[in-house]
Amino acid sequence: MKSIDSKLPVNLAANPRLSSWVTFSAGGKVDLSPGKVEIGQGIVTALAQIAADELDVDIGRVRMVRASTASSPNEGVTSGSLSIQQSGRAIRQACAEIRQLFLTAASDRLGVEADALTIDDGTFSGPGNIRTSYWELAEDVPLDRDATGGAQPKAVARRTLAGTSVQRIDIPDKVFGRPRFIHDTVLPGMLHGRVLRPEATRAKLLSLDESGARGVLGLVAVVRDGSFAGVVCETESAAEAALQALRKGADWSSGEGLPDEGNLAGFLKAQPVESTIIDRRTTPGDRVKAHTIRRQYMRPYIAHASMAPSCAIALWNDTRVHVWTHSQGVYLLRTDLALVLKIPAEHITVEHIEGAGCYGHNAADDAALDAVLLAKSAGGRPVRVQWSRADEMTHAPFGAAMAIEIEADLDAQNEIVEWRHSIWSNGHAARPGRSAQPALLAGFEIEHPFPRVISVNPPQANGGGGDRNSIPLYDFPSWKIESHRLLTMPVRTSALRTLGGQGNVFAMESFLDEIAIERGEDPVAFRLRHLRDERANDVIRAAAKRAKWKPAARAGTGFGIGFARYKNTGAYCAAVAEIEGADEIRVKRLTLAVDVGEAINPDGVINQIEGGAIQATSWVLKERVRFDSERITSTSWTDYPILRFSEAPHVDVEVIQHADIEPVGAGEAAHGPVTAAIANAVFDCLAVRVRSLPITRDSLIAAMDVSA
Amino acid sequence: MTLIRFRLNGALTEIDDDPDRSLLDLLRERLGLTAAHFGCGAGECGACHVIVDGRAVTACNTPLWSLVDKDVITLEGLGTADRPHALQRAFIAEQALQCGYCVSGILMSAAALLKQNPRPTEAQVRLALDRNLCRCGAHNRMVRAVLRAAEEMATR
Numbered sequence: 001m002k003s004i005d006s007k008l009p010v011n012l013a014a015n016p017r018l019s020s021w022v023t024f025s026a027g028g029k030v031d032l033s034p035g036k037v038e039i040g041q042g043i044v045t046a047l048a049q050i051a052a053d054e055l056d057v058d059i060g061r062v063r064m065v066r067a068s069t070a071s072s073p074n075e076g077v078t079s080g081s082l083s084i085q086q087s088g089r090a091i092r093q094a095c096a097e098i099r100q101l102f103l104t105a106a107s108d109r110l111g112v113e114a115d116a117l118t119i120d121d122g123t124f125s126g127p128g129n130i131r132t133s134y135w136e137l138a139e140d141v142p143l144d145r146d147a148t149g150g151a152q153p154k155a156v157a158r159r160t161l162a163g164t165s166v167q168r169i170d171i172p173d174k175v176f177g178r179p180r181f182i183h184d185t186v187l188p189g190m191l192h193g194r195v196l197r198p199e200a201t202r203a204k205l206l207s208l209d210e211s212g213a214r215g216v217l218g219l220v221a222v223v224r225d226g227s228f229a230g231v232v233c234e235t236e237s238a239a240e241a242a243l244q245a246l247r248k249g250a251d252w253s254s255g256e257g258l259p260d261e262g263n264l265a266g267f268l269k270a271q272p273v274e275s276t277i278i279d280r281r282t283t284p285g286d287r288v289k290a291h292t293i294r295r296q297y298m299r300p301y302i303a304h305a306s307m308a309p310s311c312a313i314a315l316w317n318d319t320r321v322h323v324w325t326h327s328q329g330v331y332l333l334r335t336d337l338a339l340v341l342k343i344p345a346e347h348i349t350v351e352h353i354e355g356a357g358c359y360g361h362n363a364a365d366d367a368a369l370d371a372v373l374l375a376k377s378a379g380g381r382p383v384r385v386q387w388s389r390a391d392e393m394t395h396a397p398f399g400a401a402m403a404i405e406i407e408a409d410l411d412a413q414n415e416i417v418e419w420r421h422s423i424w425s426n427g428h429a430a431r432p433g434r435s436a437q438p439a440l441l442a443g444f445e446i447e448h449p450f451p452r453v454i455s456v457n458p459p460q461a462n463g464g465g466g467d468r469n470s471i472p473l474y475d476f477p478s479w480k481i482e483s484h485r486l487l488t489m490p491v492r493t494s495a496l497r498t499l500g501g502q503g504n505v506f507a508m509e510s511f512l513d514e515i516a517i518e519r520g521e522d523p524v525a526f527r528l529r530h531l532r533d534e535r536a537n538d539v540i541r542a543a544a545k546r547a548k549w550k551p552a553a554r555a556g557t558g559f560g561i562g563f564a565r566y567k568n569t570g571a572y573c574a575a576v577a578e579i580e581g582a583d584e585i586r587v588k589r590l591t592l593a594v595d596v597g598e599a600i601n602p603d604g605v606i607n608q609i610e611g612g613a614i615q616a617t618s619w620v621l622k623e624r625v626r627f628d629s630e631r632i633t634s635t636s637w638t639d640y641p642i643l644r645f646s647e648a649p650h651v652d653v654e655v656i657q658h659a660d661i662e663p664v665g666a667g668e669a670a671h672g673p674v675t676a677a678i679a680n681a682v683f684d685c686l687a688v689r690v691r692s693l694p695i696t697r698d699s700l701i702a703a704m705d706v707s708a
Numbered sequence: 709m710t711l712i713r714f715r716l717n718g719a720l721t722e723i724d725d726d727p728d729r730s731l732l733d734l735l736r737e738r739l740g741l742t743a744a745h746f747g748c749g750a751g752e753c754g755a756c757h758v759i760v761d762g763r764a765v766t767a768c769n770t771p772l773w774s775l776v777d778k779d780v781i782t783l784e785g786l787g788t789a790d791r792p793h794a795l796q797r798a799f800i801a802e803q804a805l806q807c808g809y810c811v812s813g814i815l816m817s818a819a820a821l822l823k824q825n826p827r828p829t830e831a832q833v834r835l836a837l838d839r840n841l842c843r844c845g846a847h848n849r850m851v852r853a854v855l856r857a858a859e860e861m862a863t864r
Binding site: 042165168171172174175176178180181306307354389607608610618636650 | 729733736737740741742743744745746747748749750752753755782783784786787788789792796799800803805806807808809810811812815831833834835837838840841842843844845846847848849850851
């Protein structure tokens with residue numbers, strides 16, 4: 001990392017060498033090498049669009065290079081809806097400079113002024129049919145030089161690809177069943193590994209009878225290091241059989257205690273915490289407090305529950321190791337692998353290959369260390385490790401449970417005088433590569449274990465963690481926002497889509513709805529009256545208009561609205577939910593409006609918003625990690641159901657395009673607003689406030705009991 | 709080991725293997741056909757759907773002995789880039805996925821549906837795909853793509 005040059009986008013300043021981003025290769029190709037990775041969000045296509053636009057080449061010439069610590073720019077982690085913002089800006093600037101360098105070289109070679117040249121699909125041409133191309137000039141224009149910030153990216157009006165819905169470049173492989181995922185990758189001589197994990201949380205492996213496993217045909221090695229144990233076999237079926245035999249021979253200690261899942265709020269509020277004032281505002285005014293109301297909101301632990309169990313491949317060559325992984329951050333994973341292995345990071349190469357959809361810090365990095373540890377016993381052959389469904393559902397980090405209390409002082413007209421928002425939650429980030437201690441599961445299990453990492457919260461400057469989206473965008477005169485981060489962590493938590501944003505927006509927007517209705521004011525009008533940001537008002541108005549807010553009441557139907565600007569600095573999103581409800585809730589339709597500034601690929605934005613809306617609906621109606629006093633009990637899709645096709649709402653999305661405003665990501669914008677919109681629609685339909693997620697038959701009955 | 713004979717993607721196939729071995733295992737590990745994906749190993753997610761005698765089944769818990777003389781189609785046999793199935797064209801046209809890990813199983817469920825019911829309603833499509841899970845939330849795009857394929861197949 002170099003010092004930050006203020007003229008350059010942050011990620012280009014950190015990785016200024018132009019050749020690390022772009023190379024022109026034989027056959028008229030452009031190899032584009034971002035440090036961000038495809039996790040099912042379509043990012044590589046959007047980045048290819050930006051590059052093709054800036055270089056004036058057909059997008060079909062752009063080949064996306066998979067991120068690898070061997071060659072890629074270090075762009076940290078692919079998370080936080082920041083890839084367009086960070087990588088996109090860096091690529092746009094890098095390509096603008098490259099285009100400028102080549103234009104100068106073309107002008108020299110062709111002997112005409114640069115102004116007289118046009119660039120079309122990589123070919124520079126000028127008067128009298130003179131022409132050359134990036135590929136002809138490539139030898140004369142070394143890109144082993146640093147970006148200077150000296151070139152201007154194209155004006156908005158001159159971009160032809162950004163802002164259009166180019167088809168995603170990864171989709172054909174996927175619909176034709178061509179190997180594209182790490183799960184489908186086969187290396188010469190590849191072996192298969194499986195790791196034995198306890199059912200009881202953090203149980204210690206007391207003894208292990210390996211004889212059963214050793215009797216399995218095709219066994220290559222049984223590996224044991226403290227409480228970490230696994231097998232390496234010639235085939236995947238042999239590895240499964242050997243694991244089963246190993247499980248029979250394992251004697252585990254009892255697990256460490258888990259909280260009472262029936263009283264998560266009580267648990268969260270009873271733990272030792274680190275308390276932080278996130279924000280405070282005091283505006284002198286003439287409103288006088290008449291009374292105070294207080295509400296408590298709950299969100300359970302939520303599983304990533306990716307469609308694919310995590311997978312990784314590792315290959316040792318003497319003292320060096322090569323790792324293939326679907327991690328969100330190849331460099332960060334490398335840092336932690338070096339800590340565990342006690343070898344220099346330069347001896348480790350971490351290369352990305354796509355996995356299934358990733359919604360945050362799941363088990364991808366854990367699986368990578370598993371593969372590295374097992375591959376040590378593989379005699380220089382690559383070892384592929386794949387987790388079981390049950391391990392994926394129980395041993396991967398979860399999104400943290402949250403208890404949120406909001407207290408509002410209201411005047412005699414129920415106008416807000418002061419707002420107090422308090423959060424009790426584990427931290428929302430324990431990602432690898434961020435501290436002096438590794439955050440990888442097997443690192444906590446080996447003979448000389450590293451201490452288990454207690455999750456922390458990113459600072460507000462980076463969007464916050466448990467406190468994400470807790471600072472109101474509304475113009476309340478006074479507020480105090482406080483976050484209590486737990487210092488114990490019986491249930492492993494880390495980053496899941498939106499971090500605390502979903503919980504905080506659910507709480508804030510539910511409470512606002514309650515106050516608006518108490519005042520007899522339309523919830524949309526109430527919000528508009530309290531927002532000073534026109535882009536915020538625009539998405540609310542657009543969603544309301546599109547949903548024909550507010551349709552006449554019909555028995556058994558309800559409508560609700562929710563709004564947030566993700567991280568208070570990212571995408572603006574408003575959602576209107578239409579639900580049908582009796583003893584169970586069905587979300588019929590979600591209507592959303594979103595503003596991401598410049599939408600590079602509008603259909604990609606819509607896809608992300610639709611997906612976020614449906615995933616949020618699943619969280620709200622179905623999801624909750626289950627556990628007893630010592631084990632996670634939601635080990636399968638039966639115990640951890642998610643929304644199915646017949647239950648998915650219709651989703652209608654309007655993108656408000658602002659081509660002149662720097663783009664931000666769309667992947668996490670919908671979750672909070674949709675959650676709140678559904679909860680508010682439930683009240684509209686049934687006159688019941690559900691303040692504890694998920695909204696199920698049981699939580700409806702419990703909420704009815706409270707209101708009765 | 710037992711000699712098991714069945715049709716795979718139109719070709720008569722003879723396999724000498726453990727009759728209790730799962731079809732998914734055979735496809736992925738021995739035959740190198742990796743379109744069908746492992747998701748849960750318990751027949752609960754549908755990522756491994758293939759078509760056996762016209763019905764979409766979970767390959768992860770289909771033992772080889774049950775395939776004798778059956779007709780098995782995997783996504784590789786549904787169509788290729790040169791000769792795509794209408795469903796594959798429609799999934800590209802609708803950009804009907806996010807990560808795409810589940811999509812191979814979903815395409816097979818949809819193909820079985822269209823074989824049985826060439827003009828399904830939207831509700832029938834949703835019901836036919838209900839045994840397939842999608843975690844990214846691409847459900848509606850996939851439903852639109854299936855309806856688009858049905859339309860195209862009916863009008864060509």
